[in-house]
Amino acid sequence: MKFIVVGSSHGGYEAVRQILMSKPDADIQWYEKTNFISFLSCGMQTYLEGIAKHVNSISYATPEWAKKHGVHVFIQQEITKIDPKAHKVHVVDHKTGKERDESYDKLILSCGADPNKLPVPGSNLKGIYAMRGRDWAIKLKEATVNPAIKNVAIIGGGYIGIEAAEVFAKAGMHVTLIDRNKRLLGNYLDHEYTGMLTDEMETHNVNVQMEQSAAKFIGKNGHVTAVKSEMGTYPADLVIESAGIKPNTKWLKGVVDLTPRGLVKVDDYMQTSQPDIYCVGDATTVRYAPTGKTARIALATNARRGGRFAVMNALGAHKKVPAVSGSSALHVFSYQFASTGVKQDSAAHFGINAKSTFVVDTYRPKFVPNKAGNAKVYFKLTYDPQTMRVLGGQVMSKMNETGDINVISLAIQQHLTVMDLAYCDFFFQPGFDRPWNILNVVAQKALRENN
Numbered sequence: 001m002k003f004i005v006v007g008s009s010h011g012g013y014e015a016v017r018q019i020l021m022s023k024p025d026a027d028i029q030w031y032e033k034t035n036f037i038s039f040l041s042c043g044m045q046t047y048l049e050g051i052a053k054h055v056n057s058i059s060y061a062t063p064e065w066a067k068k069h070g071v072h073v074f075i076q077q078e079i080t081k082i083d084p085k086a087h088k089v090h091v092v093d094h095k096t097g098k099e100r101d102e103s104y105d106k107l108i109l110s111c112g113a114d115p116n117k118l119p120v121p122g123s124n125l126k127g128i129y130a131m132r133g134r135d136w137a138i139k140l141k142e143a144t145v146n147p148a149i150k151n152v153a154i155i156g157g158g159y160i161g162i163e164a165a166e167v168f169a170k171a172g173m174h175v176t177l178i179d180r181n182k183r184l185l186g187n188y189l190d191h192e193y194t195g196m197l198t199d200e201m202e203t204h205n206v207n208v209q210m211e212q213s214a215a216k217f218i219g220k221n222g223h224v225t226a227v228k229s230e231m232g233t234y235p236a237d238l239v240i241e242s243a244g245i246k247p248n249t250k251w252l253k254g255v256v257d258l259t260p261r262g263l264v265k266v267d268d269y270m271q272t273s274q275p276d277i278y279c280v281g282d283a284t285t286v287r288y289a290p291t292g293k294t295a296r297i298a299l300a301t302n303a304r305r306g307g308r309f310a311v312m313n314a315l316g317a318h319k320k321v322p323a324v325s326g327s328s329a330l331h332v333f334s335y336q337f338a339s340t341g342v343k344q345d346s347a348a349h350f351g352i353n354a355k356s357t358f359v360v361d362t363y364r365p366k367f368v369p370n371k372a373g374n375a376k377v378y379f380k381l382t383y384d385p386q387t388m389r390v391l392g393g394q395v396m397s398k399m400n401e402t403g404d405i406n407v408i409s410l411a412i413q414q415h416l417t418v419m420d421l422a423y424c425d426f427f428f429q430p431g432f433d434r435p436w437n438i439l440n441v442v443a444q445k446a447l448r449e450n451n
């Protein structure tokens with residue numbers, strides 16, 4: 001059996017791994033249009049901050065690994081067309097300029113997404129960067145040590161914009177973060193958290209400018225010098241656009257069915273509208289556990305899960321991909337947070353009837369001083385007030401309490417209730433925890449509030 005896997009980031013890598021596990025004798029062709037296999041943007045911040053020393057280390061697979069396992073890797077070779085009836089793809093080799101067709105039995109697409117480029121005047125000026133992929137990682141790294149860059153403007157205050165702001169503020173630059181939303185990280189957290197995180201950013205010299213969008217890039221001698229919004233003009237020797245992504249699917253039009261937003265439509269088995277073509281990752285959708293509906297949640301975890309299930313199903317397993325809760329985590333200077341599922345502040349917008357309970361407690365028993373490793377923990381549990389089914393959770397602390405959110409994700413997936421959490425058996429040891437875990441505490445409070 002011959003597999004062709006398109007894309008070598010999270011989804012493509014997992015697909016290759018699953019083929020090696022389930023059908024080691026399969027013929028595997030693995031295509032990547034850039035000149036590097038399996039760069040993982042998730043690790044970019046660690047490289048930019050000097051924790052990971054080399055850009056090439058931000059990767060899981062190497063050409064040597066692939067070769068050792070008999071995988072045929074094609075770097076700088078792009079799949080530009082698919083003929084589903086003939087089971088053929090068209091390959092353009094960017095190194096040689098040569099073109100050819102290749103046949104497949106099963107085709108796995110993990111062609112991902114590209115950063116949005118803002119269609120505003122001045123967008124062709126030099127010094128306007130994005131933060132995704134190895135090429136941008138190299139350019140951004142150079143920028144962190146470029147003495148000519150004093151002011152950095154970041155457009156978009158989601159996860160990527162926050163990572164960029166932290167990198168450049170730590171590098172000693174003056175950072176302005178511009179976002180058209182009301183609240184920083186508003187898609188991931190409710191107002192109890194976002195206000196504290198905005199203060200945290202400002203404490204670290206990040207100028208947070210909300211409820212305005214970049215209307216124009218101003219330049220001198222072909223290079224950007226400032227960003228103009230409806231509310232002000234901000235100096236910028238470097239601009240980083242982190243205002244969302246668009247699926248890399250234009251080339252798939254007419255081959256597989258796409259949603260109006262250009263995402264590849266897949267069923268619960270990751271199969272596209274064509275029988276032997278599967279699609280995973282940022283180019284497609286997932287099923288969202290709290291609502292049971294499809295949603296766009298661009299996370300590496302979803303790409304990886306999708307890659308595994310696509311291959312299992314291509315080999316005839318007929319296994320439904322489990323619905324996801326959209327679990328994610330990040331740090332913002334000294335705070336670490338994680339969230340999953342429904343947020344109270346946006347529940348109504350999605351037509352979800354939700355109620356929440358918020359607690360502030362400590363990471364370890366109160367007799368442990370902060371200096372010895374204690375800190376406040378802010379936990380919010382969201383649930384259906386009629387059925388008391390768990391719908392979501394958010395946690396933040398200066399200690400690492402993020403793992404609790406994985407429990408909430410499981411609770412959402414398994415349709416558990418607040419009562420299930422309230423007296424669930426969680427360990428206690430003063431070195432790590434309190435006699436009642438924060439999940440017990442918040443669920444017990446929710447029960448009292450809904451008596």
Ligand code: FAD
Pocket residue numbers: 006007008009010011012031032033034040041042043044045077078079080110111112113114131132133160163248280281282283298299300301302303
């Ligand atoms: P992509 O990562 O977009 O990769 C697609 C690959 O396919 C690319 O290498 C591309 O060159 C190649 N390709 C595309 N078309 C073709 C073609 N026709 N022929 C050949 N090759 C092709 N997610 C998390 O879960 N946790 C995190 O901490 C996290 N941090 C992130 C930090 C940053 C800065 C960024 C940018 C993203 C982060 N993400 C994180 C999101 C995560 O990186 C994506 O969800 C994930 O990379 C999606 O994987 P993918 O395989 O769908 O596609």
